[in-house]
Amino acid sequence: MTQTAQPQTRDVMIRTNDLWKTYVMGDEEIHALRGVSFEIKRGEYVAIIGPSGSGKSTLMNMIGCLDSPSKGEYWLNGKLVSDMDDDELAYIRNKEIGFVFQTFNLLPRASALHNVELPLIYNGTPSSKRLEMARKALESVDLGSRMNHKPNELSGGQRQRVAIARALVNNPSIILADEPTGNLDSKTSQEIMDLLDILHARGNTIILVTHEPDIAAHAHRVVSILDGRISKDEIIKK
Numbered sequence: 001m002t003q004t005a006q007p008q009t010r011d012v013m014i015r016t017n018d019l020w021k022t023y024v025m026g027d028e029e030i031h032a033l034r035g036v037s038f039e040i041k042r043g044e045y046v047a048i049i050g051p052s053g054s055g056k057s058t059l060m061n062m063i064g065c066l067d068s069p070s071k072g073e074y075w076l077n078g079k080l081v082s083d084m085d086d087d088e089l090a091y092i093r094n095k096e097i098g099f100v101f102q103t104f105n106l107l108p109r110a111s112a113l114h115n116v117e118l119p120l121i122y123n124g125t126p127s128s129k130r131l132e133m134a135r136k137a138l139e140s141v142d143l144g145s146r147m148n149h150k151p152n153e154l155s156g157g158q159r160q161r162v163a164i165a166r167a168l169v170n171n172p173s174i175i176l177a178d179e180p181t182g183n184l185d186s187k188t189s190q191e192i193m194d195l196l197d198i199l200h201a202r203g204n205t206i207i208l209v210t211h212e213p214d215i216a217a218h219a220h221r222v223v224s225i226l227d228g229r230i231s232k233d234e235i236i237k238k
Contacts, residue, residue, distance in 0.1 A: 019072035047216035050225035098167030102182035157188035
């Protein structure tokens with residue numbers, strides 16, 4: 001693994017320096033990110049917001065180690081991930097990042113317990129230990145009584161809770177939630193946002209990607225993206 005020393009204080013979880021992402025479309029260059037620089041501290045609750053085409057999804061892919069920048073540096077928990085190869089990025093994704101997606105991304109034929117176990121299977125955690133960890137993760141999102149149910153036996157909100165438990169099971173450095181309420185009704189959306197509030201209060205670092213201002217308002221800091229640049233970065237008073 002890459003082990004370059006991190007040029008920053010230990011309370012900084014994420015640091016980007018002049019991050020660019022450029023796509024070549026025929027003879028044209030599309031700059032999805034244009035020199036993005038910011039920091040996120042350990043334990044922060046940050047929303048990244050912007051309209052379609054603003055670059056927020058590209059930035060999310062960078063933060064989540066799903067893609068690499070064309071130029072610039074990205075540090076995550078003391079590691080320079082912008083210089084890593086695909087295998088190293090896969091390791092970092094599994095170890096450092098808990099993903100929560102709009103579409104849940106659950107295996108339809110697997111129980112809630114098995115869905116939550118998956119990241120532990122990929123990283124080689126022994127079966128006896130991973131069952132215990134998966135049970136605890138489901139209990140932490142109030143789904144201990146539904147752990148043997150399959151996704152089609154659960155409501156949309158319960159499926160998203162399973163996805164959140166899966167994100168938590170590895171005790172990741174950050175929880176990265178991409179439009180986590182996009183497929184839910186307003187009441188269930190509020191329940192999921194309340195759960196994220198609880199997880200943040202427990203000390204989790206949460207990054208929420210959304211295009212909805214009312215969802216972004218749950219965070220304690222909102223970073224607005226427009227045309228591939230940070231247009232605003234403000235603290236939300238609670």
